[in-house]
Amino acid sequence: MDGLKKFLNVISKLVFIGLIITMVRCSTDNGSTANDESNKEKAATTKNNTSVDEKDNTISNNSNNLSKIKDIKKPKITLSEKEKKILDFILQEKINSFNSGRNSSLKNKLILTSSTDVELSYQENGVAADKKYKHNLLYITGQVASINSGSGQGPFLELYGYNEYSYPQLTFYEPNLDKISQINKGDYVHLVCIGAGEIIGRVIFKHCVFSEDYANNMISAEKQLIQRFLDNVQTNNSEAIEDLKSAIFYAKNLPADSTCYTDNIDCSSEILQLSDQFNNKVSLKIEGELRKKLGQTDY
Known part of the structure; x- marks a missing residue:
């Protein structure tokens, strides 16, 4: 009987020790898993942070590139005072012709x-x-x-x-x-x-x-088209460009004391004397020179 009791006590101790070992192993495994998960989270966070940094750098570089592009200014053309005077006269003459019933491109x-x-x-x-x-x-x-x-x-x-x-x-x-x-x-x-x-x-x-309001509106719109061309903003309005070229031609070939450079003076007779010289060849040459100044090569 005493031998049986001793045997049972030994068995109980062994079971208890087994339970303790199992608990320790579970605890160790859980800790290892937690550490693994923690390490994975840290790695993922590090990767995400790296990705965000890379995106920030990409955005920053793109912004810098855009700034550099904006800093590149397109060439522009500024008309001389004589050229401005002749251009104003040509455009006003179109209005006068329209309003008086004479031939005008506005019609x-x-x-x-x-x-x-x-x-x-x-x-x-x-x-x-x-x-x-x-x-x-x-x-x-x-x-x-x-x-x-x-x-x-x-x-x-x-x-x-x-x-x-x-x-x-x-x-x-x-x-x-x-x-x-x-x-x-x-x-x-x-x-x-x-x-x-x-x-x-x-x-x-x-x-x-x-009719006079219509003519004024049309010429106002043409002036804007001419300025867009001079500012190197693409425009394909042939009439506006032709008027600009003719103004440059007459300003170059009229005498320095021409009445065209005086305010409120009709100088159509002086321009008429030179009109035969402003032919298609001359027109194309002037346009080529203008576009070369503007850096346009694909017109």
């Missing part, structure tokens, strides 16, 4: 007609008239039959036509009230309008502007 994209001609076209064949005038830009001449306030819809004019009960009617784009208020019945007016067809037998013109 090139317009259909020149009168309110009575358009009305007669609609009486003869409305389909053909629509095809010719509707949605197109028209230079309209007509005699004022009435000036109307428009009852909140903006002022409009009626121009004399063949049918006194439905005279051609025109409305304005951003009405110039000062000019409209100075118009009298019977006056002849010159306007640039968009043909709007016919409504119940009445010819309609819309978005009209006075």
Whole structure:
């Protein structure tokens, strides 16, 4: 009996020792796993930090490169005072020619007609008239039959036509009230309008502007195109570039005491004497010189 008790005590001690060893091993394994995971997290963090640093360096380098690109200034051209004078004269002459009814390049994209001609076209064949005038830009001449306030819809004019009960009617784009208020019945007016067809037998013109306002707006736009070209901003407006080239040519070839360099002096006769010399060959040479100064080689 005593021997059995001793045997059981030995077994109990062995089991206890086994449990202790197992717990120690588990603890060691867990610690090792935790350390491994911690090391992996540290490695991942280090890698991420390195990646972020690399991205920051890339962004910084790109920013520096962009700054360097911005610092590279494109060459520009500044006109001489004589060239500016001649250019201003040429552009103003285009306005004067347009407003006086003479030939002007400003009329090139317009259909020149009168309110009575358009009305007669609609009486003869409305389909053909629509095809010719509707949605197109028209230079309209007509005699004022009435000036109307428009009852909140903006002022409009009626121009004399063949049918006194439905005279051609025109409305304005951003009405110039000062000019409209100075118009009298019977006056002849010159306007640039968009043909709007016919409504119940009445010819309609819309978005009209006075011809002088149209001319001034067109020349203002051309001046901007010329300046863009001189600033080395690409523009392919051939008319603007041609006017610039002609100004440079005349400034170079007119005498130093030319009246063209005096304010408010008409020097068209002096320019006319040189106009035959400004041919296509000369024009191309001047353009080549301009583009070379601007560093343009692919025009």
